[in-house]
Every structure is written in C-alpha cells, then in structure tokens.
Amino acid sequence: MNGDFVYEALPMRVVFRPGAATTAVPPEAARLGLRRLLVLSGTRGLGTAQAVADSLGESCVGLHPGAVMHVPVEVADEAVEVARKLDADGCVAVGGGSAIGLGKAIALRAGLPLIAVPSTYAGSEMTPVWGLTEGGVKSTGRDPRVLPRSVVYDPELTLTMPPALSVTSGMNALAHAAEALYAPDASPVISLMAEEGVRSLAAALPAIAEDPSASGPRAQALYGAWLCGACLGATTMGLHHKLCHVLGGAFDLPHAATHTVLLPYVLAFNSSATPAASAALRRALGGAPDPAAELHALARRLGAPRSLADLGLPADGIPHAAHLAASAPYANPRPASPDDLRTILTSAYAGTPPPPSAA
Numbered sequence: 001m002n003g004d005f006v007y008e009a010l011p012m013r014v015v016f017r018p019g020a021a022t023t024a025v026p027p028e029a030a031r032l033g034l035r036r037l038l039v040l041s042g043t044r045g046l047g048t049a050q051a052v053a054d055s056l057g058e059s060c061v062g063l064h065p066g067a068v069m070h071v072p073v074e075v076a077d078e079a080v081e082v083a084r085k086l087d088a089d090g091c092v093a094v095g096g097g098s099a100i101g102l103g104k105a106i107a108l109r110a111g112l113p114l115i116a117v118p119s120t121y122a123g124s125e126m127t128p129v130w131g132l133t134e135g136g137v138k139s140t141g142r143d144p145r146v147l148p149r150s151v152v153y154d155p156e157l158t159l160t161m162p163p164a165l166s167v168t169s170g171m172n173a174l175a176h177a178a179e180a181l182y183a184p185d186a187s188p189v190i191s192l193m194a195e196e197g198v199r200s201l202a203a204a205l206p207a208i209a210e211d212p213s214a215s216g217p218r219a220q221a222l223y224g225a226w227l228c229g230a231c232l233g234a235t236t237m238g239l240h241h242k243l244c245h246v247l248g249g250a251f252d253l254p255h256a257a258t259h260t261v262l263l264p265y266v267l268a269f270n271s272s273a274t275p276a277a278s279a280a281l282r283r284a285l286g287g288a289p290d291p292a293a294e295l296h297a298l299a300r301r302l303g304a305p306r307s308l309a310d311l312g313l314p315a316d317g318i319p320h321a322a323h324l325a326a327s328a329p330y331a332n333p334r335p336a337s338p339d340d341l342r343t344i345l346t347s348a349y350a351g352t353p354p355p356p357s358a359a
C-alpha cells in the first residue's frame with residue numbers, strides 16, 4: 001500500500017431500496033425541510049417523474065420534463081425560470097445523468113438543494129461536478145452546492161433500461177472505478193469502493209443481459225454504480241475520461257457507449273504504470289489475467305457497440321481528437337504523446353482487441 005494519501009469524505013446521504021422513488025422521496029424532502037419541490041425529468045422519464053410528483057402531494061409545486069443530454073445553457077435558463085416562477089425551494093431530479101445535470105444547473109444558478117433519483121448507472125448523483133453546454137462547447141466545474149443532499153436509489157427504476165443501455169451505462173460506471181484506482185488522489189478507501197464497484201457490475205451485467213427483468217442483478221448493478229459514482233466524485237479522472245469528453249464534445253458520440261468502447265484500450269496503455277490498479281481489477285474480475293482484454297471481451301459478449309467507427313466517428317476525426325486531447329492538460333499515470341493518442345484512437349476506431357497489458 002502507498003501510505004501517503006488525502007481522503008476527503010463528501011457529505012452524501014443514500015437511501016437504497018426497491019420502490020424508494022415513491023416511498024423515500026417524501027420523507028427525504030421532509031427531512032431537508034423542503035415543501036415546494038420542482039420535479040425534473042426528460043420526456044422519456046415523465047411517467048416515473050409524475051409518480052414521484054404524486055407521491056410528494058402538496059409538497060410538489062410542478063413537474064418540468066425539460067432535461068436533454070449535456071445540459072444546454074438555454075435549457076438550464078428555462079428550468080431556472082420555471083423554478084423561480086413556481087417559488088420552488090428545492091428540486092427532485094428523476095432520470096439519468098441528463099436529468100440530474102439539469103438539477104445541478106439549477107442548484108448552481110439558483111442555490112436550490114437537490115434530491116437525485118437516478119435511473120441509469122452514470123454516477124452524476126455522487127459528484128459535485130456540473131456541466132453546461134453553450135455553442136457546442138461543454139464546460140464543467142466542481143462546486144459543493146451541486147452535490148445532491150440526498151440520493152434515492154430505486155433498483156426498480158432501472159428495470160426499464162433496455163439491455164444495450166444497461167450494459168453501456170454499467171461500463172460507463174466501471175470506467176469511473178478503473179480510473180479512480182490509479183488517480184493522483186487515489187486513497188485506500190476509494191480503492192476499496194472501486195474494486196467492489198467493478199466486482200458488482202461485472203457480475204450483474206451478464207445476468208441483466210440474460211434476463212433484464214430479474215430484480216437481484218438490477219440491485220447489484222445499481223449498488224455497483226453507486227460505488228463507482230462515489231469514486232468519480234472523489235478523484236481526478238485520467239486519459240480515458242479526457243478522450244471520452246473530447247469525443248462526446250467534438251463529434252457528439254453517445255456518452256455511455258463511447259466509454260464502453262474506449263476503456264480497454266486506455267487500460268492496456270496505462271497498464272505498465274499501474275500495477276496496483278491492474279491487480280485490483282484482476283481481483284474484481286474473478287482473477288482474469290488481463291483486465292483490459294477481459295473488459296473488451298465482456299462488452300462483446302454482452303452485445304455492446306464494437307468500435308468508435310460503429311459509434312459514428314469519422315476516420316479523419318482521429319487526428320483532430322488526438323490533437324484536442326493533447327492540447328489540454330489532464331492527469332494520467334503514463335504520459336501519452338500525440339502518437340500514443342492516435343494509436344489508442346485508431347485501435348478503438350477499428351475495434352481490434354487491445355494490445356496485451358503489462359503483467
């Protein structure tokens with residue numbers, strides 16, 4: 001163990017229970033003293049959001065189904081306006097990272113406390129990181145005010161995620177844990193959570209792909225996603241998250257699927273500099289000798305997209321993406337030259353197996 005670390009616990013409260021979206025949100029709101037809540041969702045999640053709004057009764061002043069991917073500034077402005085007009089004293093965000101991102105934008109701009117009810121494995125609910133997109137450029141920042149005051153995990157909400165989205169969203173979560181294991185601000189506590197998060201998701205995702213309606217694997221995956229999200233909130237992400245950010249921003253590639261395709265290539269690249277992280281991943285993946293190869297094979301077995309080409313990256317986008325990634329600093333255990341970045345992206349573009357990891 002490296003006995004030199006800093007660990008700062010984030011003030012998070014979690015309620016985890018089947019059915020909690022409607023049974024736990026009202027007591028959580030009461031505990032926070034909130035009586036005029038605005039419920040937020042995307043259009044697809046409207047039915048669930050309505051059920052949450054109904055469960056709040058008179059403590060709900062409105063439902064705003066305006067969340068869209070990457071939180072465009074105009075969408076955030078409109079939601080802040082709705083919250084102000086309704087004199088809301090807090091928000092409940094019901095949905096994936098997009099709905100929770102909208103709740104964070106309102107928390108940032110209007111100071112309203114947020115209760116998060118996640119329906120995917122993306123992990124935003126566990127982080128003090130906000131994101132806003134203006135003119136095609138996404139800015140992000142850390143602010144303790146956007147960390148949800150309470151997170152209500154209800155595995156039943158995730159039953160409607162189709163197998164394909166379940167797998168890519170789970171791989172997205174797993175990527176947070178993988179990079180937390182070698183982050184510059186890694187700590188033994190976060191590494192424990194990361195290893196357990198990977199173990200839970202790697203066990204649950206094949207079971208979900210086989211039977212998306214089975215409740216046990218859904219609970220196990222959401223538990224893993226919680227832990228992986230906490231890792232994301234506590235550490236500084238590296239090359240993998242940097243490349244995903246670039247590919248999402250510059251080429252509008254789908255968030256979770258991009259994480260799924262890219263992760264094995266970055267892990268293989270970093271492996272010579274990350275022996276302890278690789279050992280933790282091996283343990284979490286049931287003793288698999290090469291974690292990068294195992295994750296690549298797992299994604300294929302579960303029918304995930306195979307390559308960046310499949311996701312719509314144009315071949316001539318590789319040099320541009322490599323240039324963008326190289327031009328802004330990021331934390332990574334192994335320095336990556338522009339040539340290294342092009343090599344990683346070229347392999348991920350083709351979907352060929354990642355090179356063997358260092359032992």
Ligand code: NAD
Pocket residue numbers: 042044045068069070071095096097098099101119120121122123124125127128129130131157158159160161162165169255256
């Ligand atoms: P998302 O919230 O956009 O959801 C993806 C799709 O899945 C949407 O069409 C949504 O309607 C649908 N969906 C959500 N839950 C569902 C369910 N239970 N059943 C069926 N369909 C469902 O995507 P996401 O992957 O959850 O989040 C991605 C966004 O979150 C990105 O913008 C990303 O940048 C952001 N994010 C932010 C942080 C952070 O810390 N700030 C962390 C992770 C992700």
